[in-house]
Amino acid sequence: MKRLAGPAIFASGLPRPRNFRANRYPFRAESHFLYLIGAPLQGAALVIEPSVATLYAEPPSPEEALWSGPEPTLEELGDRLEISVRPITELRIAGETAFLPPQDYETACWLENLLDREVEPSSGPELEGIDRALAEAMIDLRLRHDDAAIDQLRQAAHVTTAAHRAGLAATRPNLYECAVRARMEAAIIEHGMTTSYGSIVTVHGEVLHNERHDGLLQSGDLLLADVGAETPEGWAGDVTRTWPVTGRFSSTQRELYDVVLKSQLAAIEAVRPGVRYRDVHRVAGRTLVEGLVELGILRGEPDDLYERGAGALFFPHGVGHLLGLDVHDMEDLGDRAGYAPGRTRATSRGDRFLRLDRDLEPGMAVTIEPGFYRIPEIIDNPAQVGELESALDRTVLARFSDVRGIRIEDDVLVTRTAAEVLTHGIPKTISEVESAIGA
Amino acid sequence: MKRLAGPAIFASGLPRPRNFRANRYPFRAESHFLYLIGAPLQGAALVIEPSVATLYAEPPSPEEALWSGPEPTLEELGDRLEISVRPITELRIAGETAFLPPQDYETACWLENLLDREVEPSSGPELEGIDRALAEAMIDLRLRHDDAAIDQLRQAAHVTTAAHRAGLAATRPNLYECAVRARMEAAIIEHGMTTSYGSIVTVHGEVLHNERHDGLLQSGDLLLADVGAETPEGWAGDVTRTWPVTGRFSSTQRELYDVVLKSQLAAIEAVRPGVRYRDVHRVAGRTLVEGLVELGILRGEPDDLYERGAGALFFPHGVGHLLGLDVHDMEDLGDRAGYAPGRTRATSRGDRFLRLDRDLEPGMAVTIEPGFYRIPEIIDNPAQVGELESALDRTVLARFSDVRGIRIEDDVLVTRTAAEVLTHGIPKTISEVESAIGA
Numbered sequence: 001m002k003r004l005a006g007p008a009i010f011a012s013g014l015p016r017p018r019n020f021r022a023n024r025y026p027f028r029a030e031s032h033f034l035y036l037i038g039a040p041l042q043g044a045a046l047v048i049e050p051s052v053a054t055l056y057a058e059p060p061s062p063e064e065a066l067w068s069g070p071e072p073t074l075e076e077l078g079d080r081l082e083i084s085v086r087p088i089t090e091l092r093i094a095g096e097t098a099f100l101p102p103q104d105y106e107t108a109c110w111l112e113n114l115l116d117r118e119v120e121p122s123s124g125p126e127l128e129g130i131d132r133a134l135a136e137a138m139i140d141l142r143l144r145h146d147d148a149a150i151d152q153l154r155q156a157a158h159v160t161t162a163a164h165r166a167g168l169a170a171t172r173p174n175l176y177e178c179a180v181r182a183r184m185e186a187a188i189i190e191h192g193m194t195t196s197y198g199s200i201v202t203v204h205g206e207v208l209h210n211e212r213h214d215g216l217l218q219s220g221d222l223l224l225a226d227v228g229a230e231t232p233e234g235w236a237g238d239v240t241r242t243w244p245v246t247g248r249f250s251s252t253q254r255e256l257y258d259v260v261l262k263s264q265l266a267a268i269e270a271v272r273p274g275v276r277y278r279d280v281h282r283v284a285g286r287t288l289v290e291g292l293v294e295l296g297i298l299r300g301e302p303d304d305l306y307e308r309g310a311g312a313l314f315f316p317h318g319v320g321h322l323l324g325l326d327v328h329d330m331e332d333l334g335d336r337a338g339y340a341p342g343r344t345r346a347t348s349r350g351d352r353f354l355r356l357d358r359d360l361e362p363g364m365a366v367t368i369e370p371g372f373y374r375i376p377e378i379i380d381n382p383a384q385v386g387e388l389e390s391a392l393d394r395t396v397l398a399r400f401s402d403v404r405g406i407r408i409e410d411d412v413l414v415t416r417t418a419a420e421v422l423t424h425g426i427p428k429t430i431s432e433v434e435s436a437i438g439a
Numbered sequence: 440m441k442r443l444a445g446p447a448i449f450a451s452g453l454p455r456p457r458n459f460r461a462n463r464y465p466f467r468a469e470s471h472f473l474y475l476i477g478a479p480l481q482g483a484a485l486v487i488e489p490s491v492a493t494l495y496a497e498p499p500s501p502e503e504a505l506w507s508g509p510e511p512t513l514e515e516l517g518d519r520l521e522i523s524v525r526p527i528t529e530l531r532i533a534g535e536t537a538f539l540p541p542q543d544y545e546t547a548c549w550l551e552n553l554l555d556r557e558v559e560p561s562s563g564p565e566l567e568g569i570d571r572a573l574a575e576a577m578i579d580l581r582l583r584h585d586d587a588a589i590d591q592l593r594q595a596a597h598v599t600t601a602a603h604r605a606g607l608a609a610t611r612p613n614l615y616e617c618a619v620r621a622r623m624e625a626a627i628i629e630h631g632m633t634t635s636y637g638s639i640v641t642v643h644g645e646v647l648h649n650e651r652h653d654g655l656l657q658s659g660d661l662l663l664a665d666v667g668a669e670t671p672e673g674w675a676g677d678v679t680r681t682w683p684v685t686g687r688f689s690s691t692q693r694e695l696y697d698v699v700l701k702s703q704l705a706a707i708e709a710v711r712p713g714v715r716y717r718d719v720h721r722v723a724g725r726t727l728v729e730g731l732v733e734l735g736i737l738r739g740e741p742d743d744l745y746e747r748g749a750g751a752l753f754f755p756h757g758v759g760h761l762l763g764l765d766v767h768d769m770e771d772l773g774d775r776a777g778y779a780p781g782r783t784r785a786t787s788r789g790d791r792f793l794r795l796d797r798d799l800e801p802g803m804a805v806t807i808e809p810g811f812y813r814i815p816e817i818i819d820n821p822a823q824v825g826e827l828e829s830a831l832d833r834t835v836l837a838r839f840s841d842v843r844g845i846r847i848e849d850d851v852l853v854t855r856t857a858a859e860v861l862t863h864g865i866p867k868t869i870s871e872v873e874s875a876i877g878a
Contacts, residue, residue, distance in 0.1 A: 016455045017542040018467050019673075019764070020771035021561045023636055025464040028457050065816045066755070069646035103456040105544030105560065121544065122460045178631045186625035192617045192653055197462055207508035214631055234458075316505070325458070332459035377504045 031325040098134040125334025144363030152235035157422040159229035160237030168436040178213040196230035205405020240409035247437040259291030271419035281319040285311035318354035320367035369409030470764040537573040564773025583802030591674035596861040598668035599676030607875040617652040635669035644844020679848035686876040698730030710858035720758040724750035757793035759806035808848030
């Protein structure tokens, strides 16, 4: 409120129709609204003025009670949320009012009519003027998590842990990927939570955004599972593990897994207040390159190889991102949250997909998720490999053909002195992973 | 194609953003597109002219292959779907072209620009002119299922059966509702399917559209589970069962369960070609009233009580609806699919929520789902009960206080002579249900 020159409005959003109007996707309120109100109300709006905050909401209707059960009165809602609540029909806008773009069309139309200004859904990256100032105020609030937020992240991490343990325990050869996915998501649903993003559960980990789950788990395969839980208040977990379908890593899988694990541990070790996140990313990449040189897949001096982009041949994405109410926190505002003022995305192959480049501060939560992937579209493409061909020992690489993709990802809270891994309870070392499979 | 005076376009739709643009709800293509093409392509459009049909789709991009894996070329896609496929950039519209409104905003905007006509998402109920003629042609196609459609409905029924069996097996006191929901949805995910609507799994079955799953299963409770599977091609199952948390119905639960079961069986028995669906609804209602008179909850002559609306005191919704690619099939077109030309919704309490009033024909699939609910907003409200108060024995009703809501729902295919219950494998009689609980 102190930061605002005039009023601001935060819409909660509305459910989206799926195949017809009454068949809707599960409602998920806008993250900025959730941050300030903490309850996923549908079709509500919070109006903040420099001296007063009011929540406007739909009063319960007797007709609706028949179908949806009794709802709290607005007064009861106000008592629970400790804010003044008025019927949404009383909402009037006086003077220029800042907003952040919602994700759904109906709410955007409603805001457009209310504010008499253009409102494009999901247009947060293009904000200007008072809306941009509002975005920056929200980023300042949400970048560093308070105790209540950290408690939510811990809850999400706890259930994400249960999901990964369930996935490990359910794995055996000759199942389909969807069978493991089912156990992981069941652990999330069972705790009254939802997935915070579309689950990746695949024996083709080299397909980074693999949305298919119809592959067969065959002996010798590694299964990559990138699955996270979201609390009812909307806070996210985001974890990846990669494990052998049979319960035992092959020697080649073991060697490469250890290279990725070293990279991840080195990156986590680098996380502390004052460190620039891009440097954490580079620690991960350089450590990966060192490991690949040790295995003989790459030839040369690690630092030199890394500077020439050898890391990105096998690890073409960023080492992580902000984590909070969104799995990529505040990505609705584009790079404004992830990139400190004055910093923009690099164009180099190794850095251009990096979603975060701020100096870390206590209370920030980030993911750390390096990987090793044999992506045919990169490694088999001379235009991508370029002059690095001479640094690549394809004979040695061919020995590791039973590895298509490995990623190891944890959720990490920046503390005052170092980093705390929120998802520390998930098996990660080779012996921990092996003893959890089929258990 | 024979029915069309000019070209028609069917858009497949696009995924909807959830909390930011890259975090999307699972994509579900438009049902009319799925009916004609059978594959959930994103951002594609089928153009049908009186003599030719062409599918326009996004060609695979090398950049995308890095993230999403290799995709078939348009030529391979055309071979698989047995249709001519062209890049979507080649799509040109010549002359007035009919469309059916999509559910998502982005696709509506895209169509609006392409056709130079207003396109409002989810506005199917208001179609006029050539669009309405197109809607009627699609309804004529989709009302009666062909063998391929029936095969899909059988697959959905098969997995819906697995879900209900898993739910029954997982039930015991002191779990939360979400634990049973988790097992039911896991059975669906495990088979590579998705839920066809938001699952209802609740000890408060009297809340008809209960979306909460945080209730505790206590001894003496009945659990109502309304859960259905959807095949990857989009075809729906939709089943409700109600079972005792302890594994044993109480004597009062048993009596009321049998009343609802008799009503459901009588309604299924009434399903055959030529029968008006509203009459099936009335068979269910009258049978329910007869049972309530036998139990002493209602006093009077059943036919007279039913005509006076006594059925709707305890069974205020319709006995079912069309089933197909949508759980309420073609509800995107409003009542036009469910109501035969010249028929409209009744205003009476017992019939006004009925979604279907056609004469049944072989190949139609419907649900049959009567229920008994003690809904406080009805039964405790003198304005709702009105003159039926004198027909209600509240002392007897109070004896049944351990029943809040019972619904029994199956998916039924109209055959040439009678009805086939597609979901016959799900425990339904009291002894079948009791022996499946905790098993």
